[in-house]
Structure formats: C-alpha cells, structure tokens
Amino acid sequence: MRFPFPRAARTAPPAAAVFSPADSPDSSDSSGSPGSPGSPGSPADGEILLETVGLTKAYAGADGALPVLSGIDLTVRAGEIVALLGRSGSGKSTLLRCLSGLIPPSSGTVAYRGTPLTGANPGSALVFQTFALLPWLTVRQNVELGLEARGVPPRERAEAAVQAIDLIGLAGFESAYPKELSGGMRQRVGFARALVVEPDVLMMDEPFSALDVLTAENLRGELLELWESGQFPTRAVVLVTHNIEEAVLMADRIVVLGSRPYGTIRETVEVDLDRPRDRDAAAFDELVDRVYRIMTGRPKETRLPGRADGARPDRRTVANTPLPTASVDGLAGLAAMIAHRGGCCDLADLADELGLDIDDMLPQLDALDLLGFAEIHGDDLLLTEAGTAFAGADVQESRTIFAGAAVDVPLVRLITNGLRGRPGTAVHAGFFRDLLAHHYTSEQVDRQLETATDWGRYAGLFGYDAALREYRLDEETP
Structure with missing residues (x-):
C-alpha cells in the first residue's frame, strides 16, 4: 500500500x-x-x-x-x-x-x-x-x-x-x-x-x-x-x-x-x-x-572503564558490582517460592507462572546471586544452602542470615565500614553520593543508595534518618 x-x-x-x-x-x-x-x-x-x-x-x-x-x-x-x-x-x-x-x-x-x-x-x-x-x-x-x-x-x-x-x-x-x-x-x-x-x-x-x-x-x-x-x-x-x-x-x-x-x-x-x-x-x-x-548468564569477561586488558576483576567493588533494584521482601518471597519447588526451578516457567517479564525477575535473580542465596545454571535457578536457610527461617533468624550475606555486598560494606570508622558520628548521605558519582549517573546513584539502605536497615547493620539524610550506627548494631 x-x-x-x-x-x-x-x-x-x-x-x-x-x-x-x-x-x-x-x-x-x-x-x-x-x-x-x-x-x-x-x-x-x-x-x-x-x-x-x-x-x-x-x-x-x-x-x-x-x-x-x-x-x-x-x-x-x-x-x-x-x-x-x-x-x-x-x-x-x-x-x-x-x-x-x-x-x-x-x-x-x-x-x-x-x-x-x-x-x-x-x-x-x-x-x-x-x-x-x-x-x-x-x-x-x-x-x-x-x-x-x-x-x-x-x-x-x-x-x-x-x-x-x-x-x-x-x-x-x-x-x-x-x-x-x-x-x-x-x-x-x-x-x-x-x-x-x-x-x-x-x-x-x-x-x-x-x-x-x-x-x-x-x-x-x-x-x-x-x-x-x-x-x-x-x-x-x-x-x-x-x-x-x-x-x-x-x-x-x-x-x-x-x-x-x-x-x-x-x-x-x-x-x-x-x-x-x-x-x-x-x-x-x-x-x-x-x-x-x-x-541471566554472566559475561565471559567484564571490561571496566579505564582497563584496557578487559580482565575480569579480582574482587567485587562498588564500581564493578552495582546493586540490583530488589527489596528484601521481594527476595524473601522469591526464595520461598523456589524453596517450595524443591530449591530448583526453570526461570522461564517461573516467569510464565507468575506472569512476569524479564525485567521484573532479573533484579531479584541478580540479588539472590549477589548475596550467595542462589546460583544460575543455564536456565535453572538453584537455591544454595544459605538461600534455603534464608527461605525457611523465621523473622529474626532471617535477619541474621541476611546480615551475614549483605555485609559482603560492596556498597553495603562501604556504608557500614564508613560508619564504623566514625563511631558515634552520623554520616550524611551526600558523602556516599559523592563516592558513587564517580561511577554512576545521578539517577543510578539514587537507586543504588535506596537499595543499600533497605538492605542495611533490615540486616541491622546501620540506621538511616530520612529527614536528616544521615546514616548512623545504632547502639545495638553488632
């Protein structure tokens, strides 16, 4: 026509x-x-x-x-x-x-x-x-x-x-x-x-x-x-x-x-x-x-800005390990679903059953992998021993398990160690924003800090005052 x-x-x-x-x-x-x-x-x-x-x-x-x-x-x-x-x-x-x-x-x-x-x-x-x-x-x-x-x-x-x-x-x-x-x-x-x-x-x-x-x-x-x-x-x-x-x-x-x-x-x-x-x-x-x-697979090599060799990094850093946008509740719910299926499920079947698109699922999958709670093999998702324990734990025990995993996530670790280096002193969110701005856009920085704050507060690693935009180690924080 x-x-x-x-x-x-x-x-x-x-x-x-x-x-x-x-x-x-x-x-x-x-x-x-x-x-x-x-x-x-x-x-x-x-x-x-x-x-x-x-x-x-x-x-x-x-x-x-x-x-x-x-x-x-x-x-x-x-x-x-x-x-x-x-x-x-x-x-x-x-x-x-x-x-x-x-x-x-x-x-x-x-x-x-x-x-x-x-x-x-x-x-x-x-x-x-x-x-x-x-x-x-x-x-x-x-x-x-x-x-x-x-x-x-x-x-x-x-x-x-x-x-x-x-x-x-x-x-x-x-x-x-x-x-x-x-x-x-x-x-x-x-x-x-x-x-x-x-x-x-x-x-x-x-x-x-x-x-x-x-x-x-x-x-x-x-x-x-x-x-x-x-x-x-x-x-x-x-x-x-x-x-x-x-x-x-x-x-x-x-x-x-x-x-x-x-x-x-x-x-x-x-x-x-x-x-x-x-x-x-x-x-x-x-x-x-x-x-x-x-x-869902990992790339064969990861080339960081400024690295000509294209080699995969030896350790996870804030620059090479962005936090997926995934809430703790969402992670707990997904882990429970996988555990109910025997600790293993086909990703495509799970997405189809839940009526989700790939963008709905990948942040949660990446987060479970980052925390060591799950591993992706081909198109199957398998809960690890820690992930199985997290899925079956009560509220208090799940927080303890989550804290042990979250403290090794680069951005959560950065905030936690930054506070431990200044005991009794609050640290303004702007400090961490400035650090992240070297590697992420302003919009990405917002999402990174939002997720890290959610994870760290749930794990009991630190507190956050939204009105003052300050992070602080609570007295009871281990």
Missing part, C-alpha cells in the same frame, strides 16, 4: 519534523515500478539500511564521561524485524535514539544507507512507549502532524492520514479525540502517525508495555499480519523490548544487550521460525530458554 504523497514534500522534509523524520524518495519517480524492490524508494530485502560502527554513548559524571553503550556494531537490513533485548540499564532505548538520530553518539558512527547521520535520521519514524498524542487534536489531526511539518498540502495529507488510520484499524474514529479512545486505540494512532510517512525503518520503544495483556497481544498480532501481507509501508522494524517471548514472537533477529558495566552486544540470536509462530511449539520454547540463558 502506498500513500499518495507529493514527491517534493517527501524528499525535502524540514529538519524540525518532530514525530516522524522524513521518508525515503518516492518510488514512483524511480526507474522501477512503484514500490518495486529494486527502486530507490523501496530497498531490496537484504540491503543495509542502518549501520553502527564502534558506537559509544556516554554522559557526564563526576569523573568525566560515564559510558552507557560501548563498541556497538549493528546492521539493520531491509525485510527484517530486529529486536533489541536487555535488562534495565543495558542502553536499549539509548541505542534506539542513536539509530533515529535523536541523540548523537559520543564516538563511532551511525549511518543510514551508507551516509553518516548528522541529525535526525531521514528514513525512520519512532513509536513511543507512551502514546504521546496531543489531546486537543483529533485522531486524523494527530496522524497528520508529521506531514504538516513537511509542508504537505491539507488535502493530500488528509487523504494519506485517512488511509493510514484505516490500515491500522481505526476507521470511523478519525474525528475522535484521544480522551475518547482506549489505551490500545491511542497506541494505534501512534502507529498510524509513524507509518503515514512510509519510513524505511520503523522504530518502536516498548510500544506494548503500557497496554493490558490482551490488548497488547491483539495489537502485536495485527501488526505482524500487516508485515506478512506486504501492506506494511516500511521496509524494516527495530523493536526495543524487555519481553523475551515478544522478541521471539516478532523478530527475525534478537540482539541481546548486556549491562555490566555498560551496554554491549552480548549475543545475536537468529530466529529461524516460520510465521505465524506457535508459542506452544517445542522450537519456540527452546529458543525462549536459550535467550533466558543468555540474559
């Missing part, structure tokens, strides 16, 4: 286009037939549309740049759906924004059809996690925004918007306002707004995560049907997700990002399954389990 855009309006979009950067040249003006794979406006399957070489992205920190992504080499070809999968903090959304040209890399290059980007990607459109609709505009007016920014005349853009709205299943809602629509319908408007400019690459940043399970499943299915039917007015899709089953269901290739100590490509998985894909098929389950193993 081709939307009737004037060639001049599509080939010279203004740099200020916000919602959807410009589309590829109009295929009707090429030597091939309209929409034919060999024409400039419709790249042949397999042609490289996007490519990154040595991409690194870093943000300012107390000691200079704090890397978020490092050494990313990635290609996106026409005719494929690529899923960027990783835990929170792995840089998935940052990479997507670099690919779309919304933020520049700190080093390395991002190229669209062989030309390095110096601004917004002229061949991409972005669908956001939130609906990002203007509430005072109708559905049709929201869809027209990108075309209006490019100077497309009112009649042509109205016709194109109606076609896009019909394609995405919203016919009859053209004059409705966002407040009249359900969450699923509002996200459909977001898809129509992106597709109406016929981008070479459609980029989606967790587009289904704000929807309920049934709505998300329905919308995924309809988009895949459009993709398979040839009516999808885009040549490639890049999808950011934290849902392993979603990645296996939709993607032709899954790029798994690791996050320790910063985002790198851990492994790329080819999904050689025919569509439509059967979630109950053995091959589907095997691939899901494989990706789980990649996500």
Whole structure:
C-alpha cells in the first residue's frame, strides 16, 4: 500500500519534523515500478539500511564521561524485524535514539544507507512507549502532524492520514479525540502517525508495555499480519523490548544487550521460525530458554572503564558490582517460592507462572546471586544452602542470615565500614553520593543508595534518618 504523497514534500522534509523524520524518495519517480524492490524508494530485502560502527554513548559524571553503550556494531537490513533485548540499564532505548538520530553518539558512527547521520535520521519514524498524542487534536489531526511539518498540502495529507488510520484499524474514529479512545486505540494512532510517512525503518520503544495483556497481544498480532501481507509501508522494524517471548514472537533477529558495566552486544540470536509462530511449539520454547540463558548468564569477561586488558576483576567493588533494584521482601518471597519447588526451578516457567517479564525477575535473580542465596545454571535457578536457610527461617533468624550475606555486598560494606570508622558520628548521605558519582549517573546513584539502605536497615547493620539524610550506627548494631 502506498500513500499518495507529493514527491517534493517527501524528499525535502524540514529538519524540525518532530514525530516522524522524513521518508525515503518516492518510488514512483524511480526507474522501477512503484514500490518495486529494486527502486530507490523501496530497498531490496537484504540491503543495509542502518549501520553502527564502534558506537559509544556516554554522559557526564563526576569523573568525566560515564559510558552507557560501548563498541556497538549493528546492521539493520531491509525485510527484517530486529529486536533489541536487555535488562534495565543495558542502553536499549539509548541505542534506539542513536539509530533515529535523536541523540548523537559520543564516538563511532551511525549511518543510514551508507551516509553518516548528522541529525535526525531521514528514513525512520519512532513509536513511543507512551502514546504521546496531543489531546486537543483529533485522531486524523494527530496522524497528520508529521506531514504538516513537511509542508504537505491539507488535502493530500488528509487523504494519506485517512488511509493510514484505516490500515491500522481505526476507521470511523478519525474525528475522535484521544480522551475518547482506549489505551490500545491511542497506541494505534501512534502507529498510524509513524507509518503515514512510509519510513524505511520503523522504530518502536516498548510500544506494548503500557497496554493490558490482551490488548497488547491483539495489537502485536495485527501488526505482524500487516508485515506478512506486504501492506506494511516500511521496509524494516527495530523493536526495543524487555519481553523475551515478544522478541521471539516478532523478530527475525534478537540482539541481546548486556549491562555490566555498560551496554554491549552480548549475543545475536537468529530466529529461524516460520510465521505465524506457535508459542506452544517445542522450537519456540527452546529458543525462549536459550535467550533466558543468555540474559541471566554472566559475561565471559567484564571490561571496566579505564582497563584496557578487559580482565575480569579480582574482587567485587562498588564500581564493578552495582546493586540490583530488589527489596528484601521481594527476595524473601522469591526464595520461598523456589524453596517450595524443591530449591530448583526453570526461570522461564517461573516467569510464565507468575506472569512476569524479564525485567521484573532479573533484579531479584541478580540479588539472590549477589548475596550467595542462589546460583544460575543455564536456565535453572538453584537455591544454595544459605538461600534455603534464608527461605525457611523465621523473622529474626532471617535477619541474621541476611546480615551475614549483605555485609559482603560492596556498597553495603562501604556504608557500614564508613560508619564504623566514625563511631558515634552520623554520616550524611551526600558523602556516599559523592563516592558513587564517580561511577554512576545521578539517577543510578539514587537507586543504588535506596537499595543499600533497605538492605542495611533490615540486616541491622546501620540506621538511616530520612529527614536528616544521615546514616548512623545504632547502639545495638553488632
């Protein structure tokens, strides 16, 4: 399906286009037939549309740049759906924004059809996690925004918007306002707004995560049907997700990002399954389990900033061992569930049974591993002797067991030893914030201290006065 855009309006979009950067040249003006794979406006399957070489992205920190992504080499070809999968903090959304040209890399290059980007990607459109609709505009007016920014005349853009709205299943809602629509319908408007400019690459940043399970499943299915039917007015899709089953269901290739100590490509998985894909098929389950193993396994080597040898650190430090965002109650609950299953469980089965995504589970799994309460072997989680004792202990005994494990966690140990070095004196949280700022962003520092405070208080290692923002060793602290 081709939307009737004037060639001049599509080939010279203004740099200020916000919602959807410009589309590829109009295929009707090429030597091939309209929409034919060999024409400039419709790249042949397999042609490289996007490519990154040595991409690194870093943000300012107390000691200079704090890397978020490092050494990313990635290609996106026409005719494929690529899923960027990783835990929170792995840089998935940052990479997507670099690919779309919304933020520049700190080093390395991002190229669209062989030309390095110096601004917004002229061949991409972005669908956001939130609906990002203007509430005072109708559905049709929201869809027209990108075309209006490019100077497309009112009649042509109205016709194109109606076609896009019909394609995405919203016919009859053209004059409705966002407040009249359900969450699923509002996200459909977001898809129509992106597709109406016929981008070479459609980029989606967790587009289904704000929807309920049934709505998300329905919308995924309809988009895949459009993709398979040839009516999808885009040549490639890049999808950011934290849902392993979603990645296996939709993607032709899954790029798994690791996050320790910063985002790198851990492994790329080819999904050689025919569509439509059967979630109950053995091959589907095997691939899901494989990706789980990649996500939960430890990298073969950990390269710290400033270390050229890439060697794994000899000891755990605050810099190389970030605290997972996991509460003590959550850890105790998960440990009890595993103990109830005999001390061992399959991670994918457990997540499915609990209705959790990978981002919901990985912080707890990492925390149990960090505390020595569990070990991950392949796609199985096994409680250790200490973890079994923790899961079965009463309140007082569990605190004692937890204290013995938490005191060896680098940040908890740093706070505890800092207080022991100043007996009877309170230490302001700013002291520890300054130390952490050498290795983490401000937002990461907040999360690190919040978790460390939760763990240390529960273990009885120290107290914390939230009003004064001070840590102190209590008299009864051992």
